[in-house]
Amino acid sequence: MGTLTDSVNPDSDQPWRFSLSLIAGLVLVVAFIGAAMLSFVWTPYDVTRLAIPDKLQSPSMTHWFGTDHFGRDIFSMIIVGARTSIAVAVLAVGIGIGVGVPLGLAAAAKRDSWLDELIMRGNDLVFAFPALLIAIMITAVYGPGAVNAIIAIGIFNIPVFARLSRGSALSLWTRDFVLAARVAGKNATRISVEHIL
Secondary structure (H helix, E strand, C coil), rough: CCCCCCCCCCCCCCCCCCCCHHHHHHHHHHHHHHHHHHHHCCCCCCCCCCCCHCCCCCCCCCCCEEECCCEEEHHHHHHHHHHHHHHHHHHHHHHHHHHHHHHHHHHHHCCCCHHHHHHHHHHHHCCCCCHHHHHHHHHHHCCCCHHHHHHHHHHHHHHHHHHHHHHHHHCCCCCCHHHHHHHCCCCHHHHHHHCCC
């Protein structure tokens, strides 16, 4: 005779279980954003000031993270650099979402049409080149700079979000609420914006 065991309840008493890695990641992200915000009001040293006699110092109370080979304070460079890094990341992802999501929704709305084929082949074309190669090409044509880095990263993010949104939208097009909207006479654009998005 077999032994019965209690079934596992998926709805446990602790619905929000945070793993240690998640907490550590959140702490690092908050610290990074906090450092970027701090750089607007305070930096210990001018990041453009060269102090060759102070080069390659180890961490101390004067220079918390030490100095580089030009004598610049590394902590000051980190908090100022965090500001640029966050701006580049937010704007580049914004380009990817702003262009990629509408393309993905359009491809899903016109699935198996020439528009769907065109968008997906365009995505394949961008994916055919490594992101680093695209960044080098843009830098070679337009020169280095944060704006060109944002454009390069944003271009590579477009097909990522386009594929993601297309796949999610395709799974929703067969749902009852979408079929009800189609019966009500709404066109594909309105359904994509009002119900899918």
